[in-house]
Amino acid sequence: xTTTSHPRPQTPAGKVLWxxxxxxxxxxxxxxxxxxxxxxxxxxxxxxxEYGATCGxxxxxxxxxxxxxxxxxxxxxxxxxxxxxxxHPEDAAPAADVTFLSCDVAEAVxxxxxxxxxxxxxxxxxxxxxxxxxxxxxxxxxxxxxPVLLGDGIRLFDNPGGAPVRLTREHDGDPNAVLTVRFHPxx
Numbered sequence: 001x002t003t004t005s006h007p008r009p010q011t012p013a014g015k016v017l018w019x020x021x022x023x024x025x026x027x028x029x030x031x032x033x034x035x036x037x038x039x040x041x042x043x044x045x046x047x048x049x050e051y052g053a054t055c056g057x058x059x060x061x062x063x064x065x066x067x068x069x070x071x072x073x074x075x076x077x078x079x080x081x082x083x084x085x086x087x088h089p090e091d092a093a094p095a096a097d098v099t100f101l102s103c104d105v106a107e108a109v110x111x112x113x114x115x116x117x118x119x120x121x122x123x124x125x126x127x128x129x130x131x132x133x134x135x136x137x138x139x140x141x142x143x144x145x146x147p148v149l150l151g152d153g154i155r156l157f158d159n160p161g162g163a164p165v166r167l168t169r170e171h172d173g174d175p176n177a178v179l180t181v182r183f184h185p186x187x
Contacts, residue, residue, distance in 0.1 A: 007170035012054040012119040015139040016109055018129040019051070019122040020156060022143050024183065027153040028126055033067040034153070041146045051142075052078050056116025059108055061125035062086035069093050073122065081115040083108060085128055105131045126154055133157075133165060141167065147183050 010017075020028045021038060030037050052074030058081070064071075065084045072078065082098045085108050089100035101108050105128055112121040123129045123138070132138045143156070157165075168175035 010050050010054045010120070010142070012056070014113060014116065014118050015120045016113070016132065016137055017120050017122050017140045017142050018133065018138050019124060019142040020144070021146055022156050023146055023148050023150040023153075024181070025149045025151065026155050026157075027150040028156050029064070029154040030150055031152050033064050035068070037148055037150060038146065041148070043144060047144070048074055051122075054120050055080050055122050056119025057081045057083065057112040057121045059083050059085065059112050059121060059123050059125065059128060061128055062088075062092065064125065065092070065098070069095060072097070073124070080119070081112070083112050083115075085125070106135060106137060109137050126156055126158070130157055130159065140170070145181060 021041065021043075022028050023037065029035060055073065055078070058073050060082065062084055065086075072082065073080070082095075084092065084098055084100050085105065086092055086100055086102060089102050092100050101111065103111075108128075109121065109132065123132060129138065133141075159165075169177065169179060
């Protein structure tokens with residue numbers, strides 16, 4: 001059996017995806033939720049369009065929203081809904097296309113799935129994703145590994161003292177095999 005470097009294309013299937021571009025050392029954002037490290041990083045051709053077409057709603061966290069209130073997934077043509085979970089919706093800076101939720105994460109998923117209308121819900125928050133993973137509400141973890149080491153910032157998954165979470169890979173071949181990537185430092 002041959003193996004592929006990419007999983008099958010994403011499909012709109014009403015899944016809950018924990019979806020990020022991540023540094024090789026496991027950070028989804030730099031210190032203070034900075035994303036400047038993504039400058040110059042490219043994805044495979046058509047990747048953004050693929051995910052934009054299959055995503056019906058996004059669940060995000062308040063910390064990232066407060067740093068980047070104008071950030072929206074994909075392009076300006078994306079028509080999905082954005083839900084920001086917060087304990088204090090009353091002091092959030094309003095945006096026409098953002099709904100602030102102050103509820104349990106499972107309820108937020110139910111609301112987002114309804115809004116996604118059969119498309120996928122993307123979770124774009126480390127804390128929320130970890131809570132959903134713990135409750136068995138994440139269907140898939142989708143990561144795009146950027147060729148950069150940050151050394152500091154917001155980790156995808158931070159679980160000191162917790163048990164390992166076992167995963168199987170979507171690619172062809174052995175779903176439990178180690179994924180090998182090879183990079184060279186830029187000099």
